[in-house]
Amino acid sequence: MKVLKKYIRTTLLSVLLISTLSACNKEDQDVEKAMHIIVSGYNAGDSPLMISIDTTRYNRTNDIVKPTSLIGLNAVYTYTTQKERLLTITDTVTQKVLYSKALPVSGSKANFNFVYLDGHELEIQTPTADPATNKLSFYIQYTADDSPFDIFLYRMDNDTGTEHRQYLARNVKSRTWINLNYVPDEYFSDYNAVRAGSICFTKTGTTDQWAFNQDENMSKLDASGLILPKAGEKGLVLPYFVVHDATSKLTYTRLFFYPDRS
Structure with missing residues (x-):
């Protein structure tokens, strides 16, 4: 018993x-969980694109990616049950899924990049991180000609009128990935200095002959939004896609998870 x-x-x-x-x-x-999701890229196709996560469709007017437009979705996605969830980008006319990738199974943030050029996805070539420097990458989508150009940071000291330049790359061409090492010099060492500057594209070997259509507005970027590394920062990998918008002004999208550094 x-x-x-x-x-x-x-x-x-x-x-x-x-x-x-x-x-x-x-x-x-x-328990409800949340993931901060950023989708960056460019739509060079003829149809609007729609972004979806699992059954959530970002199909509001402002979320539909129009042709020849940058992709810039910044959203917080909430969920409870553990299962595979796919982020998809769909052609709204043909209903063809152009991009599909699973969300991370853990963590609170995710970054997705999709550049659609010439009817296919552009391969994003991301350099390997180097603890001794920072790795910057640029893909410049310019098709008018193949002339080589230089890229440099530029700003003028308002007090002295002195011009400061830091070269990023020389003798490069558009429509290919440009990878470079970058540590800011003393004139671009903090965010305020960078915000006051521009990134200029000039014909190789010159500082005043603009690279794209010989036009300043088409050949210069405001550097403030690129979130370039400041003094003391190393080991960062920061790729950018650069293209002209509908007004022929040079613009860009950041192909990395940027809120961590804002």
Whole structure:
């Protein structure tokens, strides 16, 4: 009888323990979680594109990516149950899925990049991080000609009128990835200095002959939004896609998760 009572007690304890663990697991599964998601890129196709995550469609007017437009979705996605969720980008005319990738199974942030050129996805070539420097990459989508050009940071000291330039790359061409090492010099060492400057594209070997259509507005970027590394920062990998907008002004999208550095 004592053995039977001990067996019953042990069984009841096991059942209670299993029930408690099951309840804890269910509680964990039911907790709402959130993931900060950024989708960056460019749509050079003829059709508007729609971004979806699982069953959530970002199909409001401002979220539909029009042709010849930058992609810039910045959203917080909430969920409870653990399962695979796909981020997809769909052609709204043909209903063809052009891009599909699973969200990370853990963590609170995710970055997706999709550049659609000439009817296919552009391969994003991201350099390997180097703890001794920063790696910048530029893809300049300019098709009018193949003339080589230089890229440099530029700003003028308002007090002295002195011009400061830091070259990023020389003798490069458009429609290919340009990878370079970057550590800011003393004149571009903090965000305020960079915000006061521009990134200029000039014909190789010159500082005043503009690279794109010989036009300043088509050949210069405001540097403030690029979030370039400041003094003391190393090991960063920052790719950018650069293109002209509908007004022929040079613009860009950041192909990295940027809020961490804002």
